Amino acid sequence: MVRREDGNWEVTRPGASRASAVAPTQAQAITRGSQILTNDGGGELRIHNTDGQIRDQRTIAPGNDPYPPKG
Template sequence: MGNDNARDVVPGKDGGWDVVAPGAKRASAHADTQAQAVDRAREIVGNAGGGEVRIHGRDGRIRDSDTVAPGNDPNPPRDKK
């Protein structure tokens, strides 16, 4: 894909779920439920040009992943005519 943009949805240290970029020290987002965190991760990755969302279980193991297409660009390139 050429784009290494990714986010992991992992259990939060103090409860809830965190959206974390690989290698990051801080979470990109936090949510009360895993479903809310997955939705936010998809939004972040889509807005950044697409990439992977990896969903971890409470045991820390990856249980699912999703490839996200690029989001809606508010300034898309002009079509050449």
């Protein structure tokens, strides 16, 4: 999810040309992005800073975590 010029946050799927959802806060966009991934069968949720850099990445089950915890 990335911040738009109007201050809202948009949730997009990789390679998509349009936003799947738009939210006024990043927290709401994270929640909506998690819901979308859960409905799609899981995956990676990438959260961006206001400057576009990835600040966090979360695996939504049953996604494929590239760095699973050991033990």
